[in-house]
Every structure is written in structure tokens, then in C-alpha cells.
Amino acid sequence: MTTEFDLGRLLSERGAERYELHTRYLNHQLPRMLHTIGFDKVYERAEGAYFWDADGDDYLDMLAGFGVMGLGRHHPVVRKALHDVLDASLADLTRFDCQPLPGLLAEKLLAHSPHLDRVFFGNSGTEAVETALKFARFVTGKPRVLYCDHAFHGLTTGSLSVNGESGFRDGFAPLLPDTAVPLGDLDALARELTKGDVAALIVEPIQGKGVHEAPPGYLRAAQELLHQHKALLIADEVQTGLGRTGDFYAYQHEDGVEPDLVCLAKALSGGYVPVGATLGKDWIFKKVYSSMDRVLVHSASFGSNAQAMAAGLAVLSVMENEQIVANARATGELLKSRIAALTDKYELLADVRGRGLMIGIEFGRPNSLKLRGRWTMLQAARKGLFAQMVVVPLLRRHRILTQVSGDHLEVIKLIPPLIIGEREVDRFVDAFTDVMDDAHSGGGLMWDFGKTLIKQAVANR
Known part of the structure; x- marks a missing residue:
């Protein structure tokens, strides 16, 4: 006699416990970190280069599971x-x-x-x-x-x-x-x-x-x-x-x-x-x-x-x-050139580098006095906080998932699925431009969040 295992039922009954289960049985710092930066989302399904939440909103994946999802999800x-x-x-x-x-x-x-x-x-x-x-x-x-x-x-x-x-x-x-x-x-x-x-x-x-x-x-x-x-x-x-x-x-x-x-x-x-x-x-x-x-x-x-x-x-x-390598080369060149074109516009944007669909966006010390003071404040607390300040609104305001490229680095790394095209490039560049406009305008949204990150960095010392 075989005993039936109903995976769908199990997820339906207990899927809502996901963050609690991680806190109790797995790496307890992961849900804590996700909650702190507002990344504690609940994604219901995924396909290609996108996730969807319970409200049906789509999220563009520019992370590809740290590069695992080269063809996107569920090819x-x-x-x-x-x-x-x-x-x-x-x-x-x-x-x-x-x-x-x-x-x-x-x-x-x-x-x-x-x-x-x-x-x-x-x-x-x-x-x-x-x-x-x-x-x-x-x-x-x-x-x-x-x-x-x-x-x-x-x-x-x-x-x-x-x-x-x-x-x-x-x-x-x-x-x-x-x-x-x-x-x-x-x-x-x-x-x-x-x-x-x-x-x-x-x-x-x-x-x-x-x-x-x-x-x-x-x-x-x-x-x-x-x-x-x-x-x-x-x-x-x-x-x-x-x-x-x-x-x-x-x-x-x-x-x-x-x-x-x-x-x-x-x-x-x-x-x-x-x-x-x-x-x-x-x-x-x-x-x-x-x-x-x-x-x-x-x-x-x-x-x-x-x-x-x-x-x-x-x-x-x-x-x-599907000529995936050629697409990575062409789309990567388009994405990199579109972002690089913004370096003259934004003094916080220091460098854009990489090949294909592996692109690094580096931020650096600005020239203007007001921005320089804020930058110095972040650097004194912990290097890498400004890059995190960019990553967070990309997700929370524009539903785009990215990552800081490494500990104490002011670099965002883009490693999206290799199937993305011009539509995804347009969406990312428009969102990135909006976030950089906010960072350079002196508006409070990003810099207020920066204060939260500073408190967290100081508390973890």
C-alpha cells in the first residue's frame, strides 16, 4: 500500500509560515536581514526573467539566482x-x-x-x-x-x-x-x-x-x-x-x-x-x-x-x-552602454564595467558638498551602504531584483537570465535613472533609508 504525499496541499496549508520556518530551523539571520531591508517578499510563481507575487505584480529578475537561472525559470x-x-x-x-x-x-x-x-x-x-x-x-x-x-x-x-x-x-x-x-x-x-x-x-x-x-x-x-x-x-x-x-x-x-x-x-x-x-x-x-x-x-x-x-x-x-550566447553578447552591450551613458549625468556613478550580461555598476565619492557629506557619513558607518540604498528602491519601488556585488563594495552586479531583451533593458534603465535622480535630488526617501542602514551597521559592530 502506498501512502499519498500531496505537495500542493502541504504548501497551501503551511506556505505562509515560510519566514517563521526559516527563523526557527535554518539560518535565522536570513529572514532578519530580508526584513531589515524590505526584501521579505512572498513570490508565488516564476517564469523566464520574472516573478509574480500574490497580487499579480511582476518583478524583473536581474540576479538569476546568483547566475544559476541562465535560461530563466522553468524553460x-x-x-x-x-x-x-x-x-x-x-x-x-x-x-x-x-x-x-x-x-x-x-x-x-x-x-x-x-x-x-x-x-x-x-x-x-x-x-x-x-x-x-x-x-x-x-x-x-x-x-x-x-x-x-x-x-x-x-x-x-x-x-x-x-x-x-x-x-x-x-x-x-x-x-x-x-x-x-x-x-x-x-x-x-x-x-x-x-x-x-x-x-x-x-x-x-x-x-x-x-x-x-x-x-x-x-x-x-x-x-x-x-x-x-x-x-x-x-x-x-x-x-x-x-x-x-x-x-x-x-x-x-x-x-x-x-x-x-x-x-x-x-x-x-x-x-x-x-x-x-x-x-x-x-x-x-x-x-x-x-x-x-x-x-x-x-x-x-x-x-x-x-x-x-x-x-x-x-x-x-x-x-x-535559441542563440543564447549571441543574445547575451548583444543585450549585454546594449545594457552596459545605456547605463554607461549616465555616468556624466550622475556624480555618484563612478564606473560601469563587465562583459555580456555580467555588469558591475560602481558608485563613488561625489564632488558636490551636500552629497559628499552624506556619502562620507555612509562610508564612516560601513562601506557598501550606498549600493544597498540603490538596490532597495529598485525592488520596493520598481520591482527589480538586484544585488550588491560583495561585502563592503559600492558595486551593484547585474547577472540576469541570458534570455532578456530590449524590453527588460528599458525597464531596468528607466528604474535605475529614477533611483539615481532621487539620490542626487537631495530628497529624503533614499537618504532616510540610509539612516536605517547606518543604525543597523553600527548595531552589528
């Missing part, structure tokens, strides 16, 4: 693939056979990076990074991994070792042997390599924290230096890969760059199933898996599961058939 092709794979009743995860879906997905991924040969499938971006770190240290026989200042590569112990933000690392030592070098500083890289103990440099072609791009020529020159010292180049494309920056991989914006290992995750399953992938050269995989005794020396219980593989194949099919 019909990916949904159908998941229904199909469940209906197929495959003999999945026997662990002692070879299913076709992982091989087919690996083949498709590798077609976009022909200098790479093999794939390991895990369950997240941080797992993809952990795999790359393990493989690099093993095949080189060296312990130390270099990373760049302000990098973000994950939060498990290995990936945390190459995380450039002290706020994430504090209290979790000891970590792996590691050293940070400035992004773009080849001299600093060369100095570390001459010590002879470096296994690899791991780098985001465009850093997620702050949206900082590697300078032109840096990746190729770094690759040459690393190889001269028998060390590897690891490209972390967890957020930048799969079309986000207007090329399939962000490292492909620079000719001649061929990383030894590439880390993928986030958008690979269309946001449905946790999945990660580490792509690498043949010799690396053959050295790690050097004999039958070592067949499970690196593995993952849920790695290569049928649902994740089917979703990944569907995502790559949609990307090809």
Missing part, C-alpha cells in the same frame, strides 16, 4: 527533459555500469573547448573547484595554489583556501597552503612561481566580487609563466561560463588561452538540479586515475545522476537553438 525544453528522464525509469547510479547520459553531456561540453579532453561531474561549483585543486596538486606533486585578491571560488574548506575575502575565511583556519596575488600582476605571479612549490593558479576571467576583468593579455601570459614552472592554469567559469559574458567561456575572449582545468556549475542544469563539472586535459585525468585500483580515488555519490545530465543536455540544446 519548457529543460522541464520536458526532466519529465522524460523521470518517466524513462533509468537504472541510475548503480555505480557499476556506464550510463550514456554523462558521456553525451561531456562530449557536448568538450566540443566548446577542443583543447580539453575529459570531464568529472560533481554537484556544485565549489565541488568543481575542489576537484581542480585536488587534481592540480596531485599531478604536479606541489602543495601550494595561488589565487587572486578578491576572488570567490566557493565556501568548502579547499575552495575557501583560495577565497580572496577575509570575511569568509575568518575563523575557519587552518586551510590549504595558498597565496593571494593581485589580478593582473605578472611580476607577483613570477615571484611566487620561482619558489618551486606552486601547483596552480586559479582565476576567474571576470571576478564575481566587484566584476573585475583580468587585464588584456594577462591570462595568456600567466599561462606561459605557469607552464614554464610546471604549474597549471585553472579557469573558474562557474559564474562566467555557459554564455554569461558573450562567449561560451569567458577565457575565450583572449586568444591563445587554453586552461589546463576549467570549472563549471550554476547554469549548467537550468537551475533545476545541483550539478558541477571539472573539464581537464587527458594527461591530468590519466595521472589521477592511473590504475584500476584508483578508479574511485575521486568520486561523488550523486555525480553524473540522470536528472542533472538530462538537464545539462537540454540546456546546451537550448543555448544552441
Whole structure:
């Protein structure tokens, strides 16, 4: 006898408890934070680049679940693939056979990076990074991994070792042997390599924290230096890969760059199933898996599961058939140019940067005396409060979801679904213009909220 489980009924009966449940059983600071900044919304449904609340009001998603929803939410092709794979009743995860879906997905991924040969499938971006770190240290026989200042590569112990933000690392030592070098500083890289103990440099072609791009020529020159010292180049494309920056991989914006290992995750399953992938050269995989005794020396219980593989194949099919990469490039150029055109109009707007649909909007110290005094007041309390002052009215007044790009950063990061078009660009630019008008007019709305943020920042010290 089977017992019926009614998910719809459960959500209907207890969905209204969502914030209370989080407070009681999960991270209790999340609902507290959301309430403080007015982000404690109740979204009823989602599709594409939009959410809807119980009143039927739509919200434009410029965050894409931190980049997971590359195709937007509930893409019909990916949904159908998941229904199909469940209906197929495959003999999945026997662990002692070879299913076709992982091989087919690996083949498709590798077609976009022909200098790479093999794939390991895990369950997240941080797992993809952990795999790359393990493989690099093993095949080189060296312990130390270099990373760049302000990098973000994950939060498990290995990936945390190459995380450039002290706020994430504090209290979790000891970590792996590691050293940070400035992004773009080849001299600093060369100095570390001459010590002879470096296994690899791991780098985001465009850093997620702050949206900082590697300078032109840096990746190729770094690759040459690393190889001269028998060390590897690891490209972390967890957020930048799969079309986000207007090329399939962000490292492909620079000719001649061929990383030894590439880390993928986030958008690979269309946001449905946790999945990660580490792509690498043949010799690396053959050295790690050097004999039958070592067949499970690196593995993952849920790695290569049928649902994740089917979703990944569907995502790559949609990307090809709907020209997702080209759209990200064209729409990103339009969005970036429209925002950049506002820098002469608004003295608080310091810089607009990025590639494709990964755009950073940075705010800076204004020139006028009145605004400078207010800016200084915010900075004295906590750097990053002005960016939060922009993010909040974008949601509360214009129903657009964005994020501050990192702790203590006056940068907003836009990483919307790659399916957005001119309509969404118009909506964002109009809303952003309205918010900036308010910030520069001396009106009370934004700056009054700034006082609330200052009180909160001081209370948390």
C-alpha cells in the first residue's frame, strides 16, 4: 500500500509560515536581514526573467539566482527533459555500469573547448573547484595554489583556501597552503612561481566580487609563466561560463588561452538540479586515475545522476537553438552602454564595467558638498551602504531584483537570465535613472533609508 504525499496541499496549508520556518530551523539571520531591508517578499510563481507575487505584480529578475537561472525559470525544453528522464525509469547510479547520459553531456561540453579532453561531474561549483585543486596538486606533486585578491571560488574548506575575502575565511583556519596575488600582476605571479612549490593558479576571467576583468593579455601570459614552472592554469567559469559574458567561456575572449582545468556549475542544469563539472586535459585525468585500483580515488555519490545530465543536455540544446550566447553578447552591450551613458549625468556613478550580461555598476565619492557629506557619513558607518540604498528602491519601488556585488563594495552586479531583451533593458534603465535622480535630488526617501542602514551597521559592530 502506498501512502499519498500531496505537495500542493502541504504548501497551501503551511506556505505562509515560510519566514517563521526559516527563523526557527535554518539560518535565522536570513529572514532578519530580508526584513531589515524590505526584501521579505512572498513570490508565488516564476517564469523566464520574472516573478509574480500574490497580487499579480511582476518583478524583473536581474540576479538569476546568483547566475544559476541562465535560461530563466522553468524553460519548457529543460522541464520536458526532466519529465522524460523521470518517466524513462533509468537504472541510475548503480555505480557499476556506464550510463550514456554523462558521456553525451561531456562530449557536448568538450566540443566548446577542443583543447580539453575529459570531464568529472560533481554537484556544485565549489565541488568543481575542489576537484581542480585536488587534481592540480596531485599531478604536479606541489602543495601550494595561488589565487587572486578578491576572488570567490566557493565556501568548502579547499575552495575557501583560495577565497580572496577575509570575511569568509575568518575563523575557519587552518586551510590549504595558498597565496593571494593581485589580478593582473605578472611580476607577483613570477615571484611566487620561482619558489618551486606552486601547483596552480586559479582565476576567474571576470571576478564575481566587484566584476573585475583580468587585464588584456594577462591570462595568456600567466599561462606561459605557469607552464614554464610546471604549474597549471585553472579557469573558474562557474559564474562566467555557459554564455554569461558573450562567449561560451569567458577565457575565450583572449586568444591563445587554453586552461589546463576549467570549472563549471550554476547554469549548467537550468537551475533545476545541483550539478558541477571539472573539464581537464587527458594527461591530468590519466595521472589521477592511473590504475584500476584508483578508479574511485575521486568520486561523488550523486555525480553524473540522470536528472542533472538530462538537464545539462537540454540546456546546451537550448543555448544552441535559441542563440543564447549571441543574445547575451548583444543585450549585454546594449545594457552596459545605456547605463554607461549616465555616468556624466550622475556624480555618484563612478564606473560601469563587465562583459555580456555580467555588469558591475560602481558608485563613488561625489564632488558636490551636500552629497559628499552624506556619502562620507555612509562610508564612516560601513562601506557598501550606498549600493544597498540603490538596490532597495529598485525592488520596493520598481520591482527589480538586484544585488550588491560583495561585502563592503559600492558595486551593484547585474547577472540576469541570458534570455532578456530590449524590453527588460528599458525597464531596468528607466528604474535605475529614477533611483539615481532621487539620490542626487537631495530628497529624503533614499537618504532616510540610509539612516536605517547606518543604525543597523553600527548595531552589528
